[in-house]
Amino acid sequence: MTQSIFVPNDTTAWSLGADEVAEAVTAMIAEHGMDAVVVRNGSRGLYWLEPLVEIESPLGRIGFGPIAPHQVADLFAGGAMPTAAHPLSIGLVEELPFLKAQRRLTFARAGVINPMSLTDYRAMEGGVALANALAMEPQQIVNAMKSAGVRGRGGAAFPAGIKWQTVLDAPAHPKYIVCNADEGDSGTFADRLLMEADPFQLIEGMAIAGLAVGAELGIIYLRSEYPRTEAVMTEALALARNAGMLGPDLLGSGRAFDIALRMGAGAYICGEETSLLESLEGKRGQVRPKPPLPALEGLFGKPTVVNNVLTLAAATTVLAKGAEYYATFGEERSRGTMPFQLGGNVAQGGLVELPFGVTLNQLVHDFGKGSRSGRPVKAIQVGGPLGAYLPAQHWDTPLAYEAFAAVGAMLGHGGVVVFDDTADMGEQAEFAMAFCAHESCGKCTPCRIGSVRGVEVIHRIRTGVDPEANLAVLHDLCEALELGSLCALGGLTPMPVRSVLNHFADEMRPSEKGMS
Amino acid sequence: MDDRSETQLQPDLEPNLVEAILREAGPSPTQDALLPILHAVQGQVGHISKETIRSIADAMNLSRAEVQGVVSFYDDFREAPSAKHVVQLCMAEACQAVGCRALAAHAKSQLGVDFGEATPDGAVEIKAVYCFGNCATGPTIRIGNRVHGRVSPERFDALVAPLRSGGRSA
Numbered sequence: 001m002t003q004s005i006f007v008p009n010d011t012t013a014w015s016l017g018a019d020e021v022a023e024a025v026t027a028m029i030a031e032h033g034m035d036a037v038v039v040r041n042g043s044r045g046l047y048w049l050e051p052l053v054e055i056e057s058p059l060g061r062i063g064f065g066p067i068a069p070h071q072v073a074d075l076f077a078g079g080a081m082p083t084a085a086h087p088l089s090i091g092l093v094e095e096l097p098f099l100k101a102q103r104r105l106t107f108a109r110a111g112v113i114n115p116m117s118l119t120d121y122r123a124m125e126g127g128v129a130l131a132n133a134l135a136m137e138p139q140q141i142v143n144a145m146k147s148a149g150v151r152g153r154g155g156a157a158f159p160a161g162i163k164w165q166t167v168l169d170a171p172a173h174p175k176y177i178v179c180n181a182d183e184g185d186s187g188t189f190a191d192r193l194l195m196e197a198d199p200f201q202l203i204e205g206m207a208i209a210g211l212a213v214g215a216e217l218g219i220i221y222l223r224s225e226y227p228r229t230e231a232v233m234t235e236a237l238a239l240a241r242n243a244g245m246l247g248p249d250l251l252g253s254g255r256a257f258d259i260a261l262r263m264g265a266g267a268y269i270c271g272e273e274t275s276l277l278e279s280l281e282g283k284r285g286q287v288r289p290k291p292p293l294p295a296l297e298g299l300f301g302k303p304t305v306v307n308n309v310l311t312l313a314a315a316t317t318v319l320a321k322g323a324e325y326y327a328t329f330g331e332e333r334s335r336g337t338m339p340f341q342l343g344g345n346v347a348q349g350g351l352v353e354l355p356f357g358v359t360l361n362q363l364v365h366d367f368g369k370g371s372r373s374g375r376p377v378k379a380i381q382v383g384g385p386l387g388a389y390l391p392a393q394h395w396d397t398p399l400a401y402e403a404f405a406a407v408g409a410m411l412g413h414g415g416v417v418v419f420d421d422t423a424d425m426g427e428q429a430e431f432a433m434a435f436c437a438h439e440s441c442g443k444c445t446p447c448r449i450g451s452v453r454g455v456e457v458i459h460r461i462r463t464g465v466d467p468e469a470n471l472a473v474l475h476d477l478c479e480a481l482e483l484g485s486l487c488a489l490g491g492l493t494p495m496p497v498r499s500v501l502n503h504f505a506d507e508m509r510p511s512e513k514g515m516s
Numbered sequence: 517m518d519d520r521s522e523t524q525l526q527p528d529l530e531p532n533l534v535e536a537i538l539r540e541a542g543p544s545p546t547q548d549a550l551l552p553i554l555h556a557v558q559g560q561v562g563h564i565s566k567e568t569i570r571s572i573a574d575a576m577n578l579s580r581a582e583v584q585g586v587v588s589f590y591d592d593f594r595e596a597p598s599a600k601h602v603v604q605l606c607m608a609e610a611c612q613a614v615g616c617r618a619l620a621a622h623a624k625s626q627l628g629v630d631f632g633e634a635t636p637d638g639a640v641e642i643k644a645v646y647c648f649g650n651c652a653t654g655p656t657i658r659i660g661n662r663v664h665g666r667v668s669p670e671r672f673d674a675l676v677a678p679l680r681s682g683g684r685s686a
């Protein structure tokens with residue numbers, strides 16, 4: 001039987017040479033007349049091992065990685081399939097502790113299947129959720145989302161079922177499903193990984209949302225910083241359409257749903273849902289005041305579900321396996337699993353999907369194996385650029401919405417960014433303000449002007465210019481941002497800044513080396 | 517996959533390309549087609565000139581100020597031609613944690629330019645961007661449509677050198 005050799009087509013694998021590895025393997029197959037074929041799978045999210053080449057064996061898939069293009073000739077020396085005894089082997093991939101200790105619901109297929117194969121997708125329960133949804137009343141679908149307790153994964157954690165109910169109940173037509181794939185937070189890549197590894201899951205989740213609320217058109221708003229994702233999603237949409245998973249007659253049900261892919265244009269604020277809608281309408285990405293809720297007056301003023309990629313993906317787990325199953329994971333009001341993304345200065349970075357409630361110590365030390373540099377970890381930023389920098393004393397806080405709010409932090413989209421002891425936390429605080437200034441949509445004065453002042457004031461404190469007075473100004477500025485901002489860009493920029501003031505106060509002062 | 521990184525075009529081709537893009541958008545396209553049109557122009561022409569803004573505004577029945585406002589809002593759209601190759605450096609937190617600031621300092625001193633500036637030979641321009649979703653294997657840069665991870669100063673030089681000697685980047 002022709003043997004499959006897997007080489008990921010994922011952005012991270014690509015950024016480390018996976019395309020060249022795939023080419024080299026293809027050349028080896030031709031040169032030696034091997035009975036094998038290269039399959040471009042997605043990534044499993046074991047990013048420190050990319051490019052991770054996998055080969056089928058009777059016991060399971062054996063991994064080899066990281067593989068540089070020049071190592072391919074050695075890996076397949078003489079046209080022979082390497083075994084687990086090869087020096088580059090990491091053994092059976094599914095036995096790796098990093099993977100084995102996870103609970104993969106949303107990412108069960110990621111890296112396993114060929115993302116472009118509907119046959120592979122269906123072989124691993126793909127499509128079951130949509131078939132179930134087609135046999136249900138819209139209200140039953142919405143009820144399932146409610147009782148599963150799915151909360152939005154884009155950051156604000158709003159209950160998805162309640163949002164869907166609002167759109168279902170809205171009298172106006174047409175209605176829209178908008179998938180927020182802007183994934184702007186630094187340190188996050190789960191949306192991207194899912195779209196590149198298992199694009200049909202997102203398509204299925206959007207179709208389910210369409211059936212639930214009575215929408216026939218979905219739009220994916222994808223950040224333009226993801227060129228490979230764009231290519232994968234474009235192809236997947238065409239394949240789904242050809243297979244009747246999208247189009248005027250969903251799987252022969254007589255129900256219609258289709259999806260368009262639209263690209264962002266380099267504005268972080270367009271991840272905010274109303275700004276995103278403005279952008280889709282061809283305007284500047286300026287935040288709209290709420291009310292009206294997008295659920296009632298969203299895209300083109302019509303009822304619109306705006307959900308994150310992972311929220312829509314979670315709908316497939318809920319509809320395939322049942323709301324009760326989903327709700328057995330997690331704790332209190334944080335139900336299900338969360339794909340945490342380990343990035344920054346970490347030895348084993350990648351995707352860790354686990355029920356809510358795991359701790360940063362477990363993530364960064366057990367999974368991540370500490371810093372990449374080998375130096376002590378000093379701070380962990382959770383939840384993107386608007387999230388707090390946490391010192392060691394908080395690394396045992398359970399990663400759940402309420403527990404994090406209680407320590408002045410947030411989970412956001414699940415990004416976990418590790419900094420070692422060389423990081424200058426004063427510089428990080430200054431960057432938080434600079435990022436706000438750079439990305440502000442300009443509508444609110446505190447955000448537009450206050451952030452620019454914030455950069456100046458922090459710079460003065462750091463360089464020892466009248467630090468007491470400037471600290472007082474900084475506190476006032478944070479308060480003005482928090483209270484006077486229309487959206488969370490201005491409203492939450494104080495979070496990383498205050499976390500530095502609270503936990504790393506020493507580093508706001510000029511260091512001995514002297515600062516410019 | 518399109519890995520081209522060249523962003524410049526013969527100036528006389530521009531009106532034809534813009535016309536073709538607008539034709540493809542169909543008769544009197546609605547405003548929601550504006551970003552896709554601007555992306556197409558940016559991708560094919562390399563920038564969005566005053567004349568182009570006028571043509572788009574006319575074709576879409578928008579004011580020039582409206583189109584101009586959209587072009588200026590988004591980082592991806594530029595009103596003046598860039599250098600032949602744009603090298604984007606991720607300057608966001610996860611890359612900061614693994615030395616993107618030092619990489620940027622290296623890039624600036626090697627090329628003798630700041631962010632947003634082109635080398636005097638017009639070959640290379642560097643630009644700060646915020647996150648390619650490659651946050652476990654930074655520092656990350658993008659040249660044309662190609663993303664590169666774990667970029668050390670040495671690797672940066674190796675990737676950028678061919679762009680400066682007039683060759684096309686692969």
Ligand SMILES: Cc1cc2nc3c(=O)[nH]c(=O)nc-3n(C[C@H](O)[C@H](O)[C@H](O)COP(=O)(O)O)c2cc1C
Nearest residue numbers: 152153154180182183184271272273307308311488
């Ligand atoms: C400044 C800002 C940026 C945001 N960026 C994103 C983003 O990149 N992706 C995302 O899904 N949600 C983002 N959000 C949250 C969205 O506004 C919105 O809450 C979300 O798309 C709703 O989907 P969910 O309920 O499924 O999370 C952002 C919010 C703010 C204030």
Ligand code: SF4
Nearest residue numbers: 441443444447487490
């Ligand atoms: S807080 Fe900032 S980004 Fe948000 S609406 Fe106001 S000005 Fe725009």
Ligand code: FES
Nearest residue numbers: 606611648650651
């Ligand atoms: S922070 Fe640099 S790629 Fe995400």
